[in-house]
Amino acid sequence: xxxxxxxxxxxxxxxxxxxxxxxxxxxxxxxxxxxxxxxxxxxxxxxxxxxxxxxxxxxxxxxxxxxxxxxxxxxxxxxxxxxxxxxxxxxxxxxxxxxxxxxxxxxxxxxxxxxxxxxxxxxxxxxxxxxxxxxxxxxxxxxxxxxxxxxxxxxxxxxxxxxxxxxxxxxxxxxxxxxxxxxxxxxxxxxxxxxxxxxxxxxxxxxxxxxx
Amino acid sequence: xxxxxxxxxxxxxxxxxxxxxxxxxxxxxxxxxxxxxxxxxxxxxxxxxxxxxxxxxxxxxxxxxxxxxxxxxxxxxxxxxxxxxxxxxxxxxxxxxxxxxxxxxxxxxxxxxxxxxxxxxxxxxxxxxxxxxxxxxxxxxxxxxxxxxxxxxxxxxxxxxxxxxxxxxxxxxxxxxxxxxxxxxxxxxxxxxxxxxxxxxxxxxxxxxxxx
Amino acid sequence: xxxxxxxxxxxxxxxxxxxxxxxxxxxxxxxxxxxxxxxxxxxxxxxxxxxxxxxxxxxxxxxxxxxxxxxxxxxxxxxxxxxxxxxxxxxxxxxxxxxxxxxxxxxxxxxxxxxxxxxxxxxxxxxxxxxxxxxxxxxxxxxxxxxxxxxxxxxxxxxxxxxxxxxxxxxxxxxxxxxxxxxxxxxxxxxxxxxxxxxxxxxxxxxxxxxx
Numbered sequence: 001x002x003x004x005x006x007x008x009x010x011x012x013x014x015x016x017x018x019x020x021x022x023x024x025x026x027x028x029x030x031x032x033x034x035x036x037x038x039x040x041x042x043x044x045x046x047x048x049x050x051x052x053x054x055x056x057x058x059x060x061x062x063x064x065x066x067x068x069x070x071x072x073x074x075x076x077x078x079x080x081x082x083x084x085x086x087x088x089x090x091x092x093x094x095x096x097x098x099x100x101x102x103x104x105x106x107x108x109x110x111x112x113x114x115x116x117x118x119x120x121x122x123x124x125x126x127x128x129x130x131x132x133x134x135x136x137x138x139x140x141x142x143x144x145x146x147x148x149x150x151x152x153x154x155x156x157x158x159x160x161x162x163x164x165x166x167x168x169x170x171x172x173x174x175x176x177x178x179x180x181x182x183x184x185x186x187x188x189x190x191x192x193x194x195x196x197x198x199x200x201x202x203x204x205x206x207x208x209x210x211x212x
Numbered sequence: 213x214x215x216x217x218x219x220x221x222x223x224x225x226x227x228x229x230x231x232x233x234x235x236x237x238x239x240x241x242x243x244x245x246x247x248x249x250x251x252x253x254x255x256x257x258x259x260x261x262x263x264x265x266x267x268x269x270x271x272x273x274x275x276x277x278x279x280x281x282x283x284x285x286x287x288x289x290x291x292x293x294x295x296x297x298x299x300x301x302x303x304x305x306x307x308x309x310x311x312x313x314x315x316x317x318x319x320x321x322x323x324x325x326x327x328x329x330x331x332x333x334x335x336x337x338x339x340x341x342x343x344x345x346x347x348x349x350x351x352x353x354x355x356x357x358x359x360x361x362x363x364x365x366x367x368x369x370x371x372x373x374x375x376x377x378x379x380x381x382x383x384x385x386x387x388x389x390x391x392x393x394x395x396x397x398x399x400x401x402x403x404x405x406x407x408x409x410x411x412x413x414x415x416x417x418x419x420x421x422x423x424x
Numbered sequence: 425x426x427x428x429x430x431x432x433x434x435x436x437x438x439x440x441x442x443x444x445x446x447x448x449x450x451x452x453x454x455x456x457x458x459x460x461x462x463x464x465x466x467x468x469x470x471x472x473x474x475x476x477x478x479x480x481x482x483x484x485x486x487x488x489x490x491x492x493x494x495x496x497x498x499x500x501x502x503x504x505x506x507x508x509x510x511x512x513x514x515x516x517x518x519x520x521x522x523x524x525x526x527x528x529x530x531x532x533x534x535x536x537x538x539x540x541x542x543x544x545x546x547x548x549x550x551x552x553x554x555x556x557x558x559x560x561x562x563x564x565x566x567x568x569x570x571x572x573x574x575x576x577x578x579x580x581x582x583x584x585x586x587x588x589x590x591x592x593x594x595x596x597x598x599x600x601x602x603x604x605x606x607x608x609x610x611x612x613x614x615x616x617x618x619x620x621x622x623x624x625x626x627x628x629x630x631x632x633x634x635x636x
Contacts, residue, residue: 023356024410026356027358027410028356028358028410029358029407029408029409029410030408030409030410031361031362031363031364031367031408032355032356032357032358032363035339035355035356035363036356046263050262050263050474051470051474051479051480051483053479055263055265056263058332059263059320059325059329059332059333060325060329062326062328062329062332065328065332076409108483113483113484114486116486116489117483117484117486120482120483120486120489121483127459131560135347135559135560135562136343136347136353136356137356138347138350138351138352138353138562139562140562141560141562143456143459144447144450144452144456144459144460144560144561145456146451146452146453146456149455150455151455151456151459152455155455195453196453196454196455197453197454197500198448198451198452198453198454235568236622238568239570239622240568240570240622241570241619241620241621241622242620242621242622243573243574243575243576243579243620244567244568244569244570244575247551247567247568247575248568258475262474262475267475267477268475270544271475271532271537271541271544271545272537272541274538274540274541274544277540277544288621347559348555348559348565348567348568349568350559350562350563350564350565
């Protein structure tokens with residue numbers, strides 16, 4: 001098993017946990033939990049593979065199905081209060097984001113895509129699973145929360161991966177280092193409420209503490 | 213016309229009826245009814261074909277467009293009260309689910325996929341159209357209703373198809389028999405309010421009659 | 425640069441503006457604005473290319489990313505009141521719809537699809553980006569608004585393109601003429617509140633002025 005595959009499966013597990021936790025929070029049953037976890041954990045990778053034109057790994061290699069199954073079982077036996085779910089969900093989501101923006105970029109580069117496209121596909125892979133999760137669970141996507149950086153760490157990680165790839169400095173553990181940096185960036189941005197200017201420059205309607 | 217194609221078109225029709233009924237319930241116009249019916253009837257199959265890497269049959273063979281057109285016309289001329297729609301919608305949805313989980317599995321197996329992937333793709337094909345319908349109509353997906361089995365009959369049907377395929381017992385009408393069993397399972401589960409344990413094992417917040 | 429590519433990029437820009445305007449209306453930050461604009465501007469084309477089986481142009485040719493970037497910047501520096509956004513959004517959305525239903529149809533015909541499939545794919549390309557925009561922004565899709573024609577102009581444009589293609593009358597500027605006709609049809613239908621019969625023929629629950 002390669003580094004890249006191990007990190008891909010770990011990212012799948014993290015995102016699947018976030019999906020199964022959201023399912024538990026919403027009172028879904030164990031099958032709904034498995035399905036929402038699978039969609040979250042595997043969705044970004046399936047989009048990535050469809051864009052590249054490769055057979056989706058989630059269907060081609062059945063061991064990709066193991067992390068969502070484990071995640072649904074773990075969440076099922078989790079003790080703890082529902083009130084604490086939101087924060088744990090965000091941490092696992094950050095882990096999935098960190099790993100998937102790197103695996104998405106490197107998969108795209110290995111498939112011969114140009115660096116700009118590889119960065120865009122890395123960001124898409126990173127944010128895709130969580131966006132699908134929020135859309136099918138009928139809630140406002142985390143991705144668009146204006147008081148929260150979400151895509152920025154993914155963009156940073158994808159650009160860093162592409163840069164390291166082209167300078168030739170991307171050693172075997174380089175992907176893990178980038179993922180850890182992205183995870184730290186994401187978690188610190190949550191902890192210290194970092195955010196950026198709103199889409200409308202002239203005024204800031206929804207937040208009184210906007211940077212704009 | 214093969215058995216498999218006939219059942220695929222019938223499944224498309226059932227799902228299209230469910231989409232057009234939801235459109236009628238929501239007060240959409242006839243074009244919206246046709247579009248929501250088409251998305252519901254053809255969506256699962258398009259996802260299936262994209263994953264397999266085949267040209268989507270809905271676009272490749274234009275006669276796949278006939279069932280959604282007929283469904284929109286049938287719903288338009290249906291007399292009857294809007295209040296009764298929800299139940300009829302569920303029955304047609306069950307028919308689509310039953311047929312599509314079998315056609316999805318067999319298409320995947322014929323394309324050379326392994327049994328685990330074929331079962332997952334069968335379930336995806338079965339639940340995909342209804343999930344797209346509910347997501348674009350901006351309502352909580354039927355798939356995740358915790359007081360309702362939805363994916364379980366699809367999983368049962370897909371696994372049965374894969375088992376029959378590998379034992380060589382899948383005769384020409386085998387697919388129809390499996391579809392009838394899945395339909396019966398789904399309708400009985402609705403009738404008798406069968407449900408399973410919730411995603412969070414330790415408590416059952418939303419339902420006082422949970423099995424958990 | 426061909427006519428067709430120029431019109432495709434212009435359509436991308438129009439749809440991206442509509443996505444970024446919706447993001448501004450919702451109070452998203454500048455990155456959310458860029459992402460929603462990109463999804464709206466590029467989503468229809470990516471679906472089109474995946475169905476055809478071609479590598480998605482948005483990823484393959486990075487200059488497709490320029491219109492969404494420009495759109496996010498334009499919306500950011502737009503002065504003007506949020507109250508006026510809804511109408512401007514509809515006009516840009518109409519421009520995207522008009523251009524994309526023509527580019528979708530012609531791309532499908534060039535890929536050797538039959539006319540019925542090409543028309544369906546043209547409509548899908550035209551309405552796909554806006555549908556994705558509304559779904560991920562968690563609002564009722566414009567596409568299904570019963571007091572509004574949306575898919576009808578797209579269908580008209582796609583059918584006209586297919587007709588001109590097969591009669592051989594589709595000269596170099598023919599696509600632009602069809603797009604202008606579709607745009608005019610869409611804007612006039614908004615201005616004069618044109619609408620069609622509802623999905624349920626026997627009664628009209630939501631609208632007292634229904635044609636039905």
